Amino acid sequence: MPVQDISFRIGGEAGQGVESSGAGFSLALTRAGLQVLGTPSYYERIRGGHNFFTIRTIKRREPVLSLAEQVDVLIALNRETIDLHKGCVRPGGLLIADEALGAGEAVAGLDLRLLALPLAEIAEAHGNVVMANTAALAIAAAAVGLPLKYMLGVIETNFGARSRAIAEANTRVATYTYDLATETFGLAFDAPLGDCADAPPRLLLGGNTAFGMGAVMSGCKFVAGYPMTPSTSLLEYMASHADRWGIVVKHAEDEIAAVNMCVGASHAGVRTLTATSGGGFDLMVEGISLAAITESPLVIFLAQRPGPATGLATRTAQADLLMAIHSSHGEFPRMVIAPHTPEEHFRTACRALNIADKYQCLVLVLSDQQSASSFASREKALFDPASLEIERGKWLSTEDLEAQGGYLRYALTDDGVSPRAIPGSHPNAVFLSSGNEHREDGHITEDPAIVRAMAEKRLAKMRGLEGEVRPPLRHGPAQADLTFVSWGSSYGPVLDAVNSLNASGRTANMVHFVDLWPFPKKAALEALGGARRLVAVEGNATAQLASLIRSQTGILIDETILRYDGRGFTTEFILAGLEG
Amino acid sequence: MATLQDFAVDVRPTWCPGCGDYGIWNALKRAFVQAGFDPEDIMMVTGVGCGSKMNDYMRIGGLHTLHGRSLAVATGFLLANTGRKVITVHGDGDGYGEGGNHFLHTVRRNMGFVDLVENNQVYGLTRGQVSPTSRAGFRSSTSPSGALDRPINPLALALSQGATFVARGLSLDLPQLQYLITEALGHRGYALIDVLQVCVSYNRAMSYDWYRERAYKVEEEEGYDSSDQAVAMAKALEYPGDGRIPTGILYRTEDVPAYEEGIAALSAGPLVEQPLRTRPIEDYEELVREHM
Numbered sequence: 001m002p003v004q005d006i007s008f009r010i011g012g013e014a015g016q017g018v019e020s021s022g023a024g025f026s027l028a029l030t031r032a033g034l035q036v037l038g039t040p041s042y043y044e045r046i047r048g049g050h051n052f053f054t055i056r057t058i059k060r061r062e063p064v065l066s067l068a069e070q071v072d073v074l075i076a077l078n079r080e081t082i083d084l085h086k087g088c089v090r091p092g093g094l095l096i097a098d099e100a101l102g103a104g105e106a107v108a109g110l111d112l113r114l115l116a117l118p119l120a121e122i123a124e125a126h127g128n129v130v131m132a133n134t135a136a137l138a139i140a141a142a143a144v145g146l147p148l149k150y151m152l153g154v155i156e157t158n159f160g161a162r163s164r165a166i167a168e169a170n171t172r173v174a175t176y177t178y179d180l181a182t183e184t185f186g187l188a189f190d191a192p193l194g195d196c197a198d199a200p201p202r203l204l205l206g207g208n209t210a211f212g213m214g215a216v217m218s219g220c221k222f223v224a225g226y227p228m229t230p231s232t233s234l235l236e237y238m239a240s241h242a243d244r245w246g247i248v249v250k251h252a253e254d255e256i257a258a259v260n261m262c263v264g265a266s267h268a269g270v271r272t273l274t275a276t277s278g279g280g281f282d283l284m285v286e287g288i289s290l291a292a293i294t295e296s297p298l299v300i301f302l303a304q305r306p307g308p309a310t311g312l313a314t315r316t317a318q319a320d321l322l323m324a325i326h327s328s329h330g331e332f333p334r335m336v337i338a339p340h341t342p343e344e345h346f347r348t349a350c351r352a353l354n355i356a357d358k359y360q361c362l363v364l365v366l367s368d369q370q371s372a373s374s375f376a377s378r379e380k381a382l383f384d385p386a387s388l389e390i391e392r393g394k395w396l397s398t399e400d401l402e403a404q405g406g407y408l409r410y411a412l413t414d415d416g417v418s419p420r421a422i423p424g425s426h427p428n429a430v431f432l433s434s435g436n437e438h439r440e441d442g443h444i445t446e447d448p449a450i451v452r453a454m455a456e457k458r459l460a461k462m463r464g465l466e467g468e469v470r471p472p473l474r475h476g477p478a479q480a481d482l483t484f485v486s487w488g489s490s491y492g493p494v495l496d497a498v499n500s501l502n503a504s505g506r507t508a509n510m511v512h513f514v515d516l517w518p519f520p521k522k523a524a525l526e527a528l529g530g531a532r533r534l535v536a537v538e539g540n541a542t543a544q545l546a547s548l549i550r551s552q553t554g555i556l557i558d559e560t561i562l563r564y565d566g567r568g569f570t571t572e573f574i575l576a577g578l579e580g
Numbered sequence: 581m582a583t584l585q586d587f588a589v590d591v592r593p594t595w596c597p598g599c600g601d602y603g604i605w606n607a608l609k610r611a612f613v614q615a616g617f618d619p620e621d622i623m624m625v626t627g628v629g630c631g632s633k634m635n636d637y638m639r640i641g642g643l644h645t646l647h648g649r650s651l652a653v654a655t656g657f658l659l660a661n662t663g664r665k666v667i668t669v670h671g672d673g674d675g676y677g678e679g680g681n682h683f684l685h686t687v688r689r690n691m692g693f694v695d696l697v698e699n700n701q702v703y704g705l706t707r708g709q710v711s712p713t714s715r716a717g718f719r720s721s722t723s724p725s726g727a728l729d730r731p732i733n734p735l736a737l738a739l740s741q742g743a744t745f746v747a748r749g750l751s752l753d754l755p756q757l758q759y760l761i762t763e764a765l766g767h768r769g770y771a772l773i774d775v776l777q778v779c780v781s782y783n784r785a786m787s788y789d790w791y792r793e794r795a796y797k798v799e800e801e802e803g804y805d806s807s808d809q810a811v812a813m814a815k816a817l818e819y820p821g822d823g824r825i826p827t828g829i830l831y832r833t834e835d836v837p838a839y840e841e842g843i844a845a846l847s848a849g850p851l852v853e854q855p856l857r858t859r860p861i862e863d864y865e866e867l868v869r870e871h872m
Binding site for chain 1: 589591618619620621622623625628633635636639640641642643644645646649652653654655656657658659660661663664681682684685843844845846848851852854856857858859861862864865867868871872
């Protein structure tokens, strides 16, 4: 049992505080200087709404890249958790449960150690029966040797400001159970997990939150959206920070309204953002075309989940890549970025708002449930507000407008970008923007020469966007027997697979695309052209990135490892796919 | 002080001779002048349809959007810049059909802009199909046997959702329409003006004379109280119907705050005039610490 690399799973019914327990325990581990990756999971189809939360923690400097298929510690808040997950516990692992759950007979014959105490009774005696989850986590902390102070610190953070009584009751429950478990069971593994006092300060956060934080810091002033899992937490993040940070957040009547509100606000001159998932994005597609022809900057955060239609509402997928690139009628420039880590989500918020402003175009940020709802420990230094530089592109000041004596909103320029002016900010800044094809002054026209010139002007911005596009990330030896090709949240599991293969004497590397449109053709050719064996790893059934690469470069990737069961990639899944 | 000439552009309307849109066009410009607005003060958001080309034919701030979406676009614009006077101009298919959902929600929010709906009870730009306000039995290219749908009642619908300014105008009565627009421009919150207009090409049965015979002004009725919602609702239910058509300001209250008045971020002025970062950059560390 590697004591430096421990996976936990907490399971229970909806309402038992599974997600808050998982997030809280993850934060305690993060504060202890350990690296953490935690992901909630919801079984919609099982009666009672079974939820579980998986955490992997590693004592090292590098972040945790992927979750493991098996866990070392199963914390069961109800009997169902034992029945569903006992098979996922590694031999010699731990099962933590209330004595009353009858865990002993459920796991008879399995190679795992049961750590059972009367959790509900303890919680009731020292606080409140709802704090049984706190008691269960305290057993886990004691068993792995996580100092109690980190648990108590999180209890203080979560409840201290809300209610002294609740914070103190939880503290009593945690302290009593921790001491009792230490006395009764001792340390479960060879050495305590302990803490890393010299670790740099770290945050615990997921993609949606990191993106929201970056957006607030980068001057996003207007957000309109409609809740849709797994994008909702971004909308909620912006709403909860709106009043303090001077942002207007509108929960619209539907996604059609949301995207059109963004177009209106963008036309007015502020930085705008909307967030949605597949079905909501479908509704936004017409609005995208309006943003395109009126050249209104627009950032859409699209958190993918499996479709079609409702599909699997709370699970993950990477099946909207080609839709993102090709959505909406007509031809117009856009950029598609798929951030792969929390810090990349953070930076992408600023970058997307900047690029949308500079090229007066759509920037689509393609995330997924796996990135959106995970909790990962990340160094604080990666989230420096001062590192985000705001670029707003070409604007005319009132002095410019005065000097010009007039204003052509859609002036034909070499780079296709016409300087903007705040509508009505000056007597010369009076102009029409139209969803119909228009002249340089914005008024409607069907003149074939102008129609052609306007189409070319808009598409000329693709050249500028091509200059913004970054080459794919590459990891592993320059020459390898095997090259994985990936995008989005599968980055971590693929990198773990690469490391694992190289450690076992095989050679493998990876080419991971973050900027997907305009497609980095030259860089892709260079990265993939000389590869001996290419394997695309994607969370979809049709290998959409491989198809994109084929169409853009001619390179055929005919070997794939695809996952389309709604679950995120694990290293085991990738390695098994390679063999099979 | 702006004059009518200040609102003129070199683009000539493409409407049919005799179209009700000309009357609305003139009434709008006159109301802007009367209310003391300069072209840069106005943001006119339109949808798609004959009358939605209104802002192509005027020198004002304009945003000519998608069919049915003008209320949503106008909402976004207004929230980003409360320093402009926002007015939406669109047709009955646009406003009550394609944009029906936006209509309901814009009304209940009391968004602070004027919503002028050019209601000719037919689709003009697509050449004569049944609209949400067409009478039952209306024969058109998409309802050759006569429409089975009953017409929507926009004024009653708006009142039922708490509208704070509900008016009906006629494209043929320019002075009344100019008055209604001027009043609406001064209203606090959402102001609906449903303008009945002729379509000389596709709805000839409802001619100028047809309207003249049926229309009357509510304010000419003795003791009409436009602050009484129940009275207004009774008036609104008269049309669509078989009898007379009430016009004028059916209902008005200035006691309900406009939506934007309640937004904390706007207490510092229009959003577009505020700095991108409202606090010193080091203050943003607070956001980072929330996750430690």
